[in-house]
Amino acid sequence: MANDKKLVEAITSMDVDFAQWYTDVVKKAELIDYSSVKGCMVIKPDGYAIWENIQRELDKRFKETGVQNVYMPMFIPESLLQKEKDHVEGFAPEVAWVTHGGLEPLQERMCVRPTSETLFCDFYARDIHSYRDLPKLYNQWCSVVRWEKTTRPFLRSREFLWQEGHTAHATAEEAEERTIQMLNLYADSCEQVLAMPVIRGRKTDKEKFAGAEATYTIEALMHDGKALQSGTSHNFGDGFAKAFNIQFSDKDNKLKYVHQTSWGMTTRLIGAIIMVHGDNNGLVLPPAIAPVQVVIVPVQQQKAGVLDKAYELKNVLSGFRVKVDDTDKSPGWKFSESEMRGIPVRVEIGPRDIENGQAVLVRRDTHEKITVALSELDVKVGELLKDIQKNLLEKARSHRDAHTYTAVTMDEFEKTIEEKPGFVKAMWCGCQECEDKIKELTGATSRCMPFAQEQISDKCVCCGKPAVKMVYWGKAY
């Protein structure tokens, strides 16, 4: 195509420089803008609308499992943060502190929440007295602050939006069950809503959350072969309960500690969508979360009846999120623009089409063009959106599978990581020395110990001692 060159100029090709491609897409699709605050971004209407759609889908699923939304303060007194030792050590290096109220120095400084375990615990300690008060299934939608040194839009910013669920249970079993339930909910949402396949598994001790007994994760593979942790679910056991003294009287009238969980997903998911589905023409959005699912582009819109027809079609398609692009740009410009923004389906309607009682449909994922009778438009668009959603998941899945390798020896491991970006499945003895050594040799970290274990060999890929787990390894964002 003659205009390919122009498109390549507009967006850096992902094969040339993936990082630059990402930045170009984020900016050109108008998802964000940089702000005057280092590491903080302006989330623009399209970016925020994607988040709202993700939020809506997740929130609905949370509530179906009995979760209720609450809101906690954004400030945490230093003394509260310090109650759980591992937790404070994990987060202290990256919290922002408030030291003054107006002109007066504060008696005790407060950090801006990097996560709200301590606040929920403080509250639960006062609120829970009896087994009748359990379980507590609370979630909050908010922003948190972590003073990151290196920042990238959506992937790592100093302030980001997320949800954090915090539950308290009477028994360890119940807490573990909830931890896994939420991880599965995340994984299913990623696949069904974001069309993004994920590996479910457990983090090694080295990679687990500060203060957790066990951390479970879903790991996705980006187009460049790097892994992205896309959601985590933690089982705290009774560690926090003991630190914060959260006790209840059980049926047997004995005082017991609660067992807690927490789980979170963030705006990082938007970065994941970009890097999983995007192409050299820009963003590609799964229909389920696309702010605009269908764009109608009138051709020769100055001609009588064309714009009217376009609006008429918008009404016909009222079951979808539809926009008519009636700006005075040329059609070619509108085509490119809609592709840049990742709109799943484009409807072209011009005098020729009107005369023939038809319209041209173009799908964003395959660029395939089809002509349909106007009488079938509604049905066809519905089918197309479903098919795109399905196709994106399949494409992402086959990309991931094609970039998942196995290694039995360290030589194989190093060679694979170096030559073929992606996941490497390898056996592990369970000791952190091997984990550290693998990172040092290859730059890859353990992503997770998948629930779906495979017996690749009997020995640890690193030290050769008997293996206890098969682990997914990879370079990560």
Added chain:
RNA sequence: CGGGGUGUGGCUCAGUUUGGCUAGAGCACCUGGUUUGGGACCAGGGGGUCGCAGGUUCGAAUCCUGUCACCCCGACCA
């Protein structure tokens, strides 16, 4: 926090080496007209004081000192 790079209209950049007339270009924007099936064209127009502070000089975007911000690569994190 270490290494590298960049700051000049909204954006991308030229000009800086060797200081000198009114600081330039393309894109974007505004007005009018012609156009419209893959980023249209013509004409006219508005907009910058060169990241910031100080210094050298008759004269600074250009030289010096300091400072801030952003980007990339590493170490740490959703």
